[in-house]
Amino acid sequence: MWLACSHTGTASSFHTSPVSCLLECVLQDLLHCDYRATVDLQTTRMASTFSRVLTGRRTAMLLASLGTGALATGYLMSDINYAGAIERRKLYPPSADFPDLRKHNNCMATNLTPAIYSRLRDKVTPNNWTLDQCIQTGVDNPGHPFIKTVGMVAGDEESYEIFADIFDPVIKERHNGYDPRSMKHHTDLDSSKITHGQFDERYVLSSRVRTGRSIRGLSLPPACSRAERREVEHVAVQALAGLKGDLAGRYYRLGEMTDLEQQRLIDEHFLFDKPVSPLLTSSGMARDWPDARGIWHNFDKTFLIWINEEDHTRVISMEKGGNMKRVFERFCRGLKEVEKLIHERGWEFMWNEHLGYILTCPSNLGTGLRAGVHVKIPNLSKDPRLSKILDNLRLQKRGTGGVDTAAVGDTFDISNLDRIGRSEVELVQLVIDGVNYLIECEKRLEKGQDIKVPPPISQFRK
Amino acid sequence: MPFGNTHNQLKMNYSAAQEYPDLSKHNNHMAKVLTEELYAQLREKATPSGFTLDDVIQTGIDNPGHPFIMTVGCVAGDEETYEVFKELLDPVIEDRHGGYKPSDKHKTDLNPDHLKGGDDLDPDYVLSSRVRTGRSIRGFCLPPHCSRGERRAVEDLAVEGLGSLDGDLKGKYYALKNMTDEEQQQLIDDHFLFDKPVSPLLLASGMARDWPDARGIWHNDNKTFLVWVNEEDHLRVISMQKGGNMKEVFNRFCTGLTKIESLFKDKGHEFMWNEHLGYVLTCPSNLGTGLRAGVHVKLPCVSKHEKFGEILKRLRLQKRGTGGVDTAAVGGVFDISNADRLGFSEVDLVQMVVDGVKLLVEMEKRLEKGQSIDDLMPAQK
Numbered sequence: 001m002w003l004a005c006s007h008t009g010t011a012s013s014f015h016t017s018p019v020s021c022l023l024e025c026v027l028q029d030l031l032h033c034d035y036r037a038t039v040d041l042q043t044t045r046m047a048s049t050f051s052r053v054l055t056g057r058r059t060a061m062l063l064a065s066l067g068t069g070a071l072a073t074g075y076l077m078s079d080i081n082y083a084g085a086i087e088r089r090k091l092y093p094p095s096a097d098f099p100d101l102r103k104h105n106n107c108m109a110t111n112l113t114p115a116i117y118s119r120l121r122d123k124v125t126p127n128n129w130t131l132d133q134c135i136q137t138g139v140d141n142p143g144h145p146f147i148k149t150v151g152m153v154a155g156d157e158e159s160y161e162i163f164a165d166i167f168d169p170v171i172k173e174r175h176n177g178y179d180p181r182s183m184k185h186h187t188d189l190d191s192s193k194i195t196h197g198q199f200d201e202r203y204v205l206s207s208r209v210r211t212g213r214s215i216r217g218l219s220l221p222p223a224c225s226r227a228e229r230r231e232v233e234h235v236a237v238q239a240l241a242g243l244k245g246d247l248a249g250r251y252y253r254l255g256e257m258t259d260l261e262q263q264r265l266i267d268e269h270f271l272f273d274k275p276v277s278p279l280l281t282s283s284g285m286a287r288d289w290p291d292a293r294g295i296w297h298n299f300d301k302t303f304l305i306w307i308n309e310e311d312h313t314r315v316i317s318m319e320k321g322g323n324m325k326r327v328f329e330r331f332c333r334g335l336k337e338v339e340k341l342i343h344e345r346g347w348e349f350m351w352n353e354h355l356g357y358i359l360t361c362p363s364n365l366g367t368g369l370r371a372g373v374h375v376k377i378p379n380l381s382k383d384p385r386l387s388k389i390l391d392n393l394r395l396q397k398r399g400t401g402g403v404d405t406a407a408v409g410d411t412f413d414i415s416n417l418d419r420i421g422r423s424e425v426e427l428v429q430l431v432i433d434g435v436n437y438l439i440e441c442e443k444r445l446e447k448g449q450d451i452k453v454p455p456p457i458s459q460f461r462k
Numbered sequence: 463m464p465f466g467n468t469h470n471q472l473k474m475n476y477s478a479a480q481e482y483p484d485l486s487k488h489n490n491h492m493a494k495v496l497t498e499e500l501y502a503q504l505r506e507k508a509t510p511s512g513f514t515l516d517d518v519i520q521t522g523i524d525n526p527g528h529p530f531i532m533t534v535g536c537v538a539g540d541e542e543t544y545e546v547f548k549e550l551l552d553p554v555i556e557d558r559h560g561g562y563k564p565s566d567k568h569k570t571d572l573n574p575d576h577l578k579g580g581d582d583l584d585p586d587y588v589l590s591s592r593v594r595t596g597r598s599i600r601g602f603c604l605p606p607h608c609s610r611g612e613r614r615a616v617e618d619l620a621v622e623g624l625g626s627l628d629g630d631l632k633g634k635y636y637a638l639k640n641m642t643d644e645e646q647q648q649l650i651d652d653h654f655l656f657d658k659p660v661s662p663l664l665l666a667s668g669m670a671r672d673w674p675d676a677r678g679i680w681h682n683d684n685k686t687f688l689v690w691v692n693e694e695d696h697l698r699v700i701s702m703q704k705g706g707n708m709k710e711v712f713n714r715f716c717t718g719l720t721k722i723e724s725l726f727k728d729k730g731h732e733f734m735w736n737e738h739l740g741y742v743l744t745c746p747s748n749l750g751t752g753l754r755a756g757v758h759v760k761l762p763c764v765s766k767h768e769k770f771g772e773i774l775k776r777l778r779l780q781k782r783g784t785g786g787v788d789t790a791a792v793g794g795v796f797d798i799s800n801a802d803r804l805g806f807s808e809v810d811l812v813q814m815v816v817d818g819v820k821l822l823v824e825m826e827k828r829l830e831k832g833q834s835i836d837d838l839m840p841a842q843k
Binding site: 097099127230 | 469473482483603615
């Protein structure tokens with residue numbers, strides 16, 4: 001059929017459908033990278049992702065990637081007339097929409113300039129996610145009393161690319177100078193490298209390692225549709241069903257658990273509930289709760305996965321006592337097994353060599369790893385040098401209720417401060433060495449001896 | 463979300479069954495109407511500004527049910543929502559507004575002279591009187607969908623319009639984000655200040671985005687006429703005063719509204735209105751008049767009577783606690799207001815409140831003296 005392509009202005013007779021004609025145009029643009037209306041491409045970083053998109057499931061995704069600015073798609077989208085939206089966009093230039101961030105104190109607010117906003121406002125990712133949607137949580141939540149929040153989220157893997165002009169400086173600020181443009185992140189899940197990973201259990205009550213993983217090709221929690229979220233659940237649960245031995249376990253869907261199951265999961269501190277923090281709800285990740293949310297754990301109750309909470313999956317390995325080495329070994333083994341199982345079905349995790357594992361919140365990029373212990377340090381907790389010691393060891397303290405809680409008694413949650421720029425093995429070793437040092441300090445103070453502030457550890461691997 | 467929602471197209475890659483929400487535990491008007499077939503039929507549509515079906519129903523999905531009242535469970539993002547998604551909204555409207563049909567016409571009557579009486583409610587019982595409604599400015603998206611630029615434009619128009627009011631309507635605008643501490647405290651003490659909504663019913667619709675940008679309160683110097691800008695609707699207009707002179711309150715209400723409307727017309731803007739739905743507002747429950755006329759009235763005896771609920775129903779009235787919707791009554795003082803919004807004119811509704819409250823006060827006086835009220839029982843209006 002003859003088709004006048006309003007995109008290139010040429011008529012072509014060899015295309016068999018409007019879809020393939022459009023595909024051809026889009027492919028030309030992807031290769032030539034000079035079509036700037038909706039999607040700016042940086043071929044070096046995007047080519048691999050986009051080739052996966054092209055060979056992936058849905059060619060309709062490419063149609064959608066032309067976005068609202070391309071009138072060429074008007075006649076293909078049956079019922080929908082977006083002319084109104086296009087006119088509206090012209091009536092309100094970016095300057096009219098720039099958020100008022102004068103009273104704000106989060107990483108997004110300190111880095112978003114009108115110039116950056118103006119460049120990025122009309123762009124969309126291949127999943128049609130926009131800058132306004134990334135930053136909504138930071139606009140709605142000016143500041144947190146205890147910590148400087150990030151103030152923006154990704155809706156999909158491509159958000160970090162398309163909106164790099166704002167994500168990169170935010171990442172750099174949040175991760176204390178890690179520059180995604182020039183630096184590379186190293187992933188290492190070989191737990192055999194860990195040394196001295198058994199703590200003195202008179203002090204360390206429990207040990208835990210957590211991270212997150214996202215399924216490539218599906219939108220992240222702020223952006224996903226119900227069907228996408230259900231697909232994430234399906235992919236994860238199907239893979240987890242293949243785990244064996246000490247990792248074998250069971251899935252509990254949030255909306256369907258019995259009262260008994262719910263109570264048991266609460267008692268074991270496994271259950272997560274609908275987020276109440278406005279930081280999270282503003283991003284849209286709690287939509288349709290509790291649809292497609294659930295908890296999987298092994299029968300031993302030492303390996304736990306959260307499905308579709310703040311990320312596609314959160315993976316947690318934990319046990320009472322101080323055997324961090326064993327906790328990390330199970331963590332690595334479990335993660336590798338799950339990865340193998342999803343590969344068998346043609347899926348993979350979101351990962352690249354600059355950002356490591358891709359998660360919803362920029363604060364969790366890299367390893368997404370928090371390795372921590374609950375440790376009793378009654379004497380050390382009263383010592384004014386504790387903060388400095390923790391800083392130099394690149395550790396962070398929290399109350400035993402988790403982030404934003406205060407310590408109860410003299411038991412603290414001590415974990416790694418960093419997420420990116422060091423591998424998983426390096427971070428866990430850092431926690432092990434640091435906590436051992438804290439225990440040494442505590443023992444010395446018990447005996448009335450003095451302690452020393454250790455020299456600062458370098459932040460990124462050399 | 464602003465500027466269209468082509469994200470909706472991606473959902474077409476999944477079947478309607480895969481995208482259809484799980485409403486099995488839900489109890490709101492939207493959930494009662496939205497079958498999987500209807501979802502399949504409507505999910506491809508969008509209004510010209512890009513508001514989609516999922517945008518309309520998100521609040522109803524996220525909030526399965528309210529303990530006290532049957533919530534609507536859907537919102538409009540612009541005027542066209544009510545047209546594009548009529549297959550969903552018409553039945554919701556019919557269910558919510560007592561059988562109002564898609565072919566019915568709504569009468570608007572803002573002539574206060576048509577109100578009979580209303581200036582003689584006993585102030586020993588009626589502590590305060592209040593009339594409120596909402597207005598949307600045609601051509602702008604509604605709070606769930608508007609961009610920051612649009613919301614600011616609505617604020618500018620409102621402030622400009624209200625700034626031209628004079629006489630006893632002359633007043634001042636207080637932008638939420640610029641208020642001094644003194645101003646804020648004064649507005650709280652006057653019971654004028656509205657704050658960022660906390661109800662998940664409202665938050666889930668997206669109307670609280672960018673708070674407090676372009677939100678504010680305007681009130682006249684006499685503190686009897688008040689306008690909220692960009693809360694749940696573009697404008698909420700409130701006339702109120704202590705005591706029982708509802709006629710005066712309604713007079714001021716109509717005069718003020720009519721003046722505001724003509725000020726907007728002078729600048730080339732009009733309110734969203736049509737002869738089927740009356741005034742168009744964000745929530746379908748506020749269509750028609752969007753009017754709630756109410757009093758705070760002391761009814762300790764009547765409220766304990768076994769037929770209290772039945773009396774209210776027959777009078778087409780509704781009771782709330784004095785803290786507003788979702789609160790309980792304190793010390794026998796109730797907020798009594800009209801139950802209807804659509805299908806009756808403004809005058810009709812205020813007349814119902816005036817007549818109904820008069821009757822209730824009479825009943826209260828009888829019961830105080832230990833007398834029966836059987837002969838006072840009203841017929842169903």
